[in-house]
Amino acid sequence: MTLPVAADYPFLDVLWSMLIFMAFFLWIWLAITCFADIFRRRDTSGWVKAIWIIFIIVLPYLGVLVYLIANHNSMADRSAKDVEQAQAAFDARVRQVAGARDSAAEIEKAHALLQSGAINQQEFERLKAKALAT
Numbered sequence: 001m002t003l004p005v006a007a008d009y010p011f012l013d014v015l016w017s018m019l020i021f022m023a024f025f026l027w028i029w030l031a032i033t034c035f036a037d038i039f040r041r042r043d044t045s046g047w048v049k050a051i052w053i054i055f056i057i058v059l060p061y062l063g064v065l066v067y068l069i070a071n072h073n074s075m076a077d078r079s080a081k082d083v084e085q086a087q088a089a090f091d092a093r094v095r096q097v098a099g100a101r102d103s104a105a106e107i108e109k110a111h112a113l114l115q116s117g118a119i120n121q122q123e124f125e126r127l128k129a130k131a132l133a134t
Contacts, residue, residue, distance in 0.1 A: 027060055027061060027064065030064045030068070031056055031060070031064055034052075034056055034063075034064055034067045034068070035053065035056070037067075037071065037075050037078065038052050038053060038067075040078055040082075041074075041078070043074075052067060055067075102131075103131045103132055106127065106130075106131035107127070107128050107131050107132075110123075110124050110127035110128060110131070111124065113127075
């Protein structure tokens with residue numbers, strides 16, 4: 001007993017359908033990458049961006065390939081710059097949070113010394129100002 005649907009769709013047709021689907025998926029992925037790069041650019045005008053977008057939409061594979069060939073170095077530079085900026089922002093935020101915790105720990109230690117009588121109020125205020133300044 002055979003399935004009529006399986007008999008009507010031969011194996012080579014399945015492979016061809018998969019190839020067409022993957023080519024379409026690849027174009028979508030490359031087009032999104034190119035569109036993101038086009039909109040991220042600061043060195044071109046709006047008209048040039050519009051022409052690139054129309055070129056990619058009207059001649060899909062050719063437009064994407066021409067854009068990748070023409071702008072491959074600058075795409076990599078912009079991506080690397082974005083990654084560096086994101087890393088710098090992350091590092092600054094981590095330093096800010098870690099610094100706040102260190103300051104709080106120093107103030108807490110100074111308060112414990114004040115409570116134990118090891119330092120007086122003026123020394124506590126000096127240590128607190130020093131911790132908040134860093």
